Amino acid sequence: MTIDPLLQPSLAAPHAPTAGRFWALVPCAGTGSRAVAPPPAAAPAGSTISAFGALAGAAGEPLPSTPQLPKQYHLVAGHPMVMHTLAAFAGVARLAGTLVAVAPGDRYLDQHPHPSYFVVDCGGPTRAATVQGGLQALQARGAQRDDWVLVHDAARCLVTAEQIDRLIDACANDSVGGLLAHQLADTLKTSLDGPGGVRVASTVDRSNKWLAQTPQMFRIGPLLDALARVGTNVTDEASAMEAMGLHPRLVPGGAQNFKVTYPDDFALAEAVLAQRGYGTTLARFGGERGLGASETGRKTIF
Numbered sequence: 001m002t003i004d005p006l007l008q009p010s011l012a013a014p015h016a017p018t019a020g021r022f023w024a025l026v027p028c029a030g031t032g033s034r035a036v037a038p039p040p041a042a043a044p045a046g047s048t049i050s051a052f053g054a055l056a057g058a059a060g061e062p063l064p065s066t067p068q069l070p071k072q073y074h075l076v077a078g079h080p081m082v083m084h085t086l087a088a089f090a091g092v093a094r095l096a097g098t099l100v101a102v103a104p105g106d107r108y109l110d111q112h113p114h115p116s117y118f119v120v121d122c123g124g125p126t127r128a129a130t131v132q133g134g135l136q137a138l139q140a141r142g143a144q145r146d147d148w149v150l151v152h153d154a155a156r157c158l159v160t161a162e163q164i165d166r167l168i169d170a171c172a173n174d175s176v177g178g179l180l181a182h183q184l185a186d187t188l189k190t191s192l193d194g195p196g197g198v199r200v201a202s203t204v205d206r207s208n209k210w211l212a213q214t215p216q217m218f219r220i221g222p223l224l225d226a227l228a229r230v231g232t233n234v235t236d237e238a239s240a241m242e243a244m245g246l247h248p249r250l251v252p253g254g255a256q257n258f259k260v261t262y263p264d265d266f267a268l269a270e271a272v273l274a275q276r277g278y279g280t281t282l283a284r285f286g287g288e289r290g291l292g293a294s295e296t297g298r299k300t301i302f
Helices: 048-058 081-090 127-140 161-171 220-230 237-243 263-276 279-285
Strands: 022-028 095-102 118-120 148-151 178-183 188-194 197-204 210-219 249-252
Touching (some): 022 127, 081 095, 081 279, 095 127, 118 127, 127 148, 127 220, 148 220, 161 210, 178 237, 210 220, 210 237
Parallel strands (some): 022 148
Antiparallel strands (some): 148 210, 178 210
């Protein structure tokens, strides 16, 4: 029997045992400049910028003179975007811990402490450098090289605990690891640019094309080794593992697990959360929307 060469790395040896804990790592150090349109001279009432200004004022923080808030902290459905992300991970019981890797000096999440995650200011100039710093911080906290890490974009705020659990189930016995991904549904074109503008050069077969999503799940040791070898300019963890000659498993995610990247994406994310009833974030962290503290005195996420 001939074995597909793409499957050989996973079949060359018995599957790795499930032994090893599961950790989550949320890089949260980027500025998300593509997602933030230049603010008007005076932010209109009810806008994200004015809402954040009110939040900062209520917390006793100085209001920024130019409110260019990193996108992961912009309000979506009444909460900072990253809190919706962290709510999903808080619903995964088998995680040993969730590390949020922020930029040095970023104290924003001090306002929102919760035992389901911890914050380390280990962010670097690129996503991969932030992941490297986060992996090292996990090791300092006791994580082992054979433990699994699920790296997830802070701006994929629509991921669900069920999707995260499905990824763990699919990859826990895999010798490589894998990632959530969404099979391409649209016709795919290549382009050429000339005097007549940008035009179609060709149509690409989409039958084996996938949009990479997160979480991406790999053993901590091999991922650190891969990043050390290929450098910190790779755009996702799977790319680093691929550069080592490995073939991560693709686990179907969903169209709603998109990354908030452009200004219009905020409205789409808010619409999805509205359809869900905002329930997950409230259920994970407690309290009622609009209140500053719970009856136990624990500060809520808003």
